[in-house]
Amino acid sequence: MERASETRRALFLRAASTSLHPENDGTLFMSRYNAREVEPKWQKQWEDGNVFLAKIDRSKPKYYVLEMFPYPSGKIHIGHGRNYVMGDVVARYKRAMGFNVLHPMGWDAFGLPAENAAMEQKVQPGKWTYANIATMKSQLKLLGLSIDWSREFATCDPAYYKHQQKMFLDFHRLGFVARKESNVNWDPVDHTVLANEQVIDGKGWRSGAVVEQRKLTQWFFKIADMAEELLSAIDDLDRWPDKVRLMQRNWIGRSEGARVTFKLNDPKHSTFEVFTTRPDTLFGASFCAISTDHPIAQDLAKGNTALTDFIAECKRIGTTEAAIETAEKMGFDTGLKAKHPFVEGQTLPVYVANFVLMEYGLGAIFGCPAHDQRDLDFARKYGLPVLPVVVPEGEDPKTFSVGTEAYTGDGRLANSDFMDGMSVPDAKRAVIKTLESMKVGRSTITYRLRDWGVSRQRFWGCPIPMIHCAACGVVPVPDEDLPVTLPEDAVLDEPGSPLARHPTWKNVACPKCGKPARRDTDTMDTFVDSSWYFARFCDNTATGPTNREAVDYWMPVDQYIGGIEHAILHLLYSRFFTRAMRKAGYTGVSEPFLRLFTQGMITHETYKDPDGKWLLPEEVEKRDDIAVKRGTNQPVTIGAVEKMSKSKKNVVPPEAVADTYGVDAARWFMMSDSPPERDSEWSDAGIEGAWRFVQRVWRIVTEASLPAVGTAMPGAFSAEALELRQLAHRTTAAVTEDLEKFRFNKAVARMYEFVNALGDYKAASADGQWALREALETLVLLMNPMVPHLAEECWQSLRHTTLVVHTAWPKADPALTRQDTVTIAIQVDGKRRDEIDMPKDADAKTVEAAVLARDMVAKAIDGRRVKKVIIVPNRIANIVVERA
RNA sequence: GCCCUCUUGGCGGAACUGGUAGACGCAACGGACUUAAAAUCCGUCGUUCGCGAGGACGUGCCGGUUCGAGUCCGGCAGAGGGCACCA
Secondary structure: OHHHHHHHHHHHHHOOOEEEOOOOOOOEEEOOOOHHHHHHHHHHHHHHOOOOOOOOOOOOOEEEEEEOOOOOOOOOOHHHHHHHHHHHHHHHHHHHOOOEEEOOOOEOOOOHHHHHHHHHHOOOHHHHHHHHHHHHHHHHHHOOOOOOHHHOOEOOOHHHHHHHHHHHHHHHHHOOEEEEEEEEEEEOOOOEEEOHHHEEOOEEOOOOOEOEEEEEEEEEEOHHHHHHHHHHHHHHOOOOOHHHHHHHHHHHOEEEEEEEEEEEOOOOOOEEEEEEOOHHHHHHOOEEEEOOOOHHHHHHHOOOHHHHHHHHHHHOOOOOHHHHHHOOOOEEEEEEEEEOOOOOOOEEEEEEEOOOOOOOOOOEEEEOHHHOHHHHHHHHHHOOOOOOOEEOOOOOOOOOOOOOOOOOOOOEEOOOHHHOOOEHHHHHHHHHHHHHHOOOEEEEEEEOOOOEEOEEOOOOOOEOOEEEEOOOEEEEOOHHHOOOOOOOOOOOOOOOOHHHHOOOOOEEEOOOOOOEEEEOOOEEOHHHHOOOHHHHOOOOOOOOOOOHHHHHHHOOEEEEEEEHHHOOHHHHHHHHHHHHHHHOOOOOOOOOEEEEEEEOOEEEEEEEOOOOOEEOHHHEEEEOOEEEEOOOOOEOEEEEEEEOOHHHOOOOOHHHHHHHHOHHHHHHHHHOOOOOOOOEEOOOOOHHHHHHHHHHHHHHHHHOOOOOOOOOOOOOOOHHHHHHHHHHHHHHHHHHHHHHOOOHHHHHHHHHHHHHHHHHOOOOOHHHHHHHHHHHHHHHHHHOOOOHHHHHHHHHHOOOOOOHHHOOOOOOOHHHHOOOEEEEEEEEOOEEEEEEEEEOOOOHHHHHHHHHOOHHHHHHHOOOOEEEEEEEOOOEEEEEEOOO
């Protein structure tokens, strides 16, 4: 593989030579297309002509295309490249279609990696980040993207986050912000809060200390209050992928159920409430369970070391849902007994349990083991009764029993007093009615969606503009004091929060009383930064967060493109934030993204050296079945194929590809083969094919003898010329449709077919040459969104003096795309036996007669009786015969 | 554990709303051109039986619906994404 590309590199250098072409009128031109010379030339022309600068122009329809902006981790990898090239194809296509296109780019510049780099390399996060931005910007520029760079910004720039702080204060005033406690991963050695990904097997990644959970008072955006609106508005996002809409619906997790009050045999805690989605199973209840964070559990733990230890044990599982859900179900019997609301004398033991979440519902449940798997696992472990109260249709209630699998299906109620015989929905209604009349319960709706905790005990983020005063409490920073900027002399490689530890930064006079007070030393979740950047792009010079004229013109984003990994959090937070911005008057829209395309991820094998360190693909050499580290020959472990990420080092930089084959070949290759929504594994094979395509197009264009630009259309065409014209127009129609539907790989295939036909075509006469010019021009315009440099070079070679970037998209002539005959497949009993050409839209009787007259058909029928003939117009005829 | 995807030749994939499975590209193989190589051009290319015409089988696995299933339904297996402090 390596050898092949070295050969190619050598070739590339040789290709710079020029020669005199025999059919050309004495002009010097390249025998080989030299991307290295051509590509920078056109990029300079585009830049000098300011052709991608977007301005408000009400004479054209606007089109805002945006790819999710990158985190400046250091280098762009080919996975990013696919994303941006896709957006660029759309931007260039829409421009050619006459739209006024906005296609901006910026940097999601706050985040953990900068702090890690600061600790490892002793470099300030800002310095590291801006250095990365410089590198990545030059990489993106290399790709020839049609971006309006005048709108560029980084979220770590105070000129950006100042407005974010302003909006935080506005949202606070408007009641979208709350302050409450939540659990965090606490590293007791480093005295720092850890991100979930920094907790490995319950231990801090750096210190190795067992991670504890701590309660901190933090800022939250009240997204849960908007749950219903965010849920119902998903119905209108009909240009989003269904799977993303479904994931968001599930995430919001609306569930209808009931809250039920249980009385306790404890004077101190006389009652508590549970939430259930299955109030119909109340007669099957055999225990109650409360969260470790439930006030009763916390209260009972005081002075009870066994319970305190149990709670501590549960907390070691961690804060992630995945860890809690997969952990073994554990409970601690509090000794308390809850009275069953309906059954006089029946009591249920009350456990503190590790699988009950305080954040969901009321932090307390009743367990009905027969009809909930989690409850059943728990009941089996602690020897609790399992009484079925819903029996499947057709089963006898007396004999129906539940073993190791809970019955969660439909059925009739049993063992349930007044509900016996009812269906599940009827029973739900009946039990709620009874609970209401007894004043011990009512129907209620809860959501899985929790408020969005935005406080982070980190340095490299947007400071939260709040001040804590001993006398006045929490006081917002006055607008005129914004931005609250990060100190430039923070020390990062010590335990604890750098802002809290900084000697002077936090000290400030209280804006209300003037006495000494303390700044909030937390910074915002970086998801806040990315929840409104699309609005800032409309005018990055606006003196407030947004310029209403600009956002009213450009928003919403017409086409948003990004990885499926953001299907939930980023998109949901942006939807919330946009609504909050609307209420604060910063935008007129509620939904930020009209159309969404989630591209598949680029994956690659992962590699580890004997010490377990990740290796870059370029550090690995493969020999037959084994892999070794280049240079050292150490054995390398080949790991799973995973999404390209810097943390696992399975990344391929785009420069190497672009340098050897040219950017257009890389762009063409990225758009070919894999459908864009699907994951695709990067491989070096195939880029050669793209390179050959580029060379082939160049050869065909430059070797053609053509009439001058603007020569009048001949009155008649030869059969071959007509055929070529038909292909050109059919290809135009097909590629246009493919691009509209994001079927880039199919558009590429259509253009390959077109080029194959052009390679075979011989222009014998003037009309043939005219048709050839038409076809070549069509090809150049159609391929332009994908290979824009090659398109410009070809356009010039075709003697045009204008730029392709200013040229309109070709239109297919319906007279030339029409098909007159169709091939109809003939089946006998569903098996294909023959085919027949028929005029398009021939009526069923004509087709049937023609089909039955075929020899092959008669042979296949073999004398059996024809039961019926199914004719699908223009497609298929199926003859159904009596079976032997 | 829960939610969401995906699975088609040696490989990436195509097949519009259930209607000719394998378009197009890659790789491989055979040939032409060349002193030679590269480039280029022509051809073969799911498996299998057959001299051939042609036939049988074939879209992860098992089953179902249908005149007809890669496509729809039920079940299973494998791979991947998300699970709230990675972005």
